[in-house]
Amino acid sequence: MNTKLENYTAGIKRILITKEEIDIAIQNAGKEIDAIYDGRPILLVSILKGAFVFMADLCRAVTVPCEIGFMCAKSYYSGTSSSGIVKITMDLDQDISQYHVIIVEDIIDTGRTLNDIVKMLKTRNPLSLRVITLLDKPSRRVVNFTADISLFTIPDHFVIGYGLDCGEQYRNLPYIAEYDNGKDKTSC
Ligand code: IMP
Ligand code: MG
Numbered sequence: 433m434n435t436k437l438e439n440y441t442a443g444i445k446r447i448l449i450t451k452e453e454i455d456i457a458i459q460n461a462g463k464e465i466d467a468i469y470d471g472r473p474i475l476l477v478s479i480l481k482g483a484f485v486f487m488a489d490l491c492r493a494v495t496v497p498c499e500i501g502f503m504c505a506k507s508y509y510s511g512t513s514s515s516g517i518v519k520i521t522m523d524l525d526q527d528i529s530q531y532h533v534i535i536v537e538d539i540i541d542t543g544r545t546l547n548d549i550v551k552m553l554k555t556r557n558p559l560s561l562r563v564i565t566l567l568d569k570p571s572r573r574v575v576n577f578t579a580d581i582s583l584f585t586i587p588d589h590f591v592i593g594y595g596l597d598c599g600e601q602y603r604n605l606p607y608i609a610e611y612d613n614g615k616d617k618t619s620c
Contacts, residue, residue, distance in 0.1 A: 592609055
């Protein structure tokens with residue numbers, strides 16, 4: 433095996449959430465969304481890139497009329513300040529004022545990114561706005577933010593797979609795994 437492939441494989445420390453567990457949780461989340469919206473049309477907004485896989489499965493688990501949108505956002509912070517500036521590097525192409533919007537996120541860590549995105553999307557006056565996240569790391573929060581629907585709460589591990597990356601790799605793994613860089617547990 434070449435060194436690059438050895439390093440790649442060694443990075444996958446252990447599977448935290450299997451593909452089967454993810455599938456079941458998404459089917460249940462789809463039912464929960466169907467019950468909340470009760471036939472009203474929704475707009476699912478995926479935050480790129482991490483949430484693209486979750487979005488693809490979630491949109492097929494709901495039966496209410498559903499449109500999809502994508503946005504890409506980066507948050508910038510000075511020092512330890514928790515009030516950030518969210519920069520939209522790719523915006524929605526819909527006017528959301530006529531939609532019940534659900535933001536679809538891969539993971540909530542410090543909470544800063546979603547806190548900023550929610551504030552910003554609220555200024556666009558959607559009919560309603562909720563947040564669903566695949567993963568939640570509440571122990572890492574620096575701003576007070578809670579998702580409306582959270583599929584899995586995980587400990588403070590850096591995770592990869594099912595859309596989540598480390599240096600743009602591992603997004604295509606069908607499960608969530610703990611990443612091991614051989615040094616520390618908090619970065620890749
Ligand atoms: P937050 O603003 O700290 O909540 O940042 C959330 C973003 O950080 C997520 O959308 C991910 O892109 C990234 N992130 C946080 N934790 C992890 C992780 O364990 N693995 C991969 N990406 C992560
Ligand atoms: Mg992300």
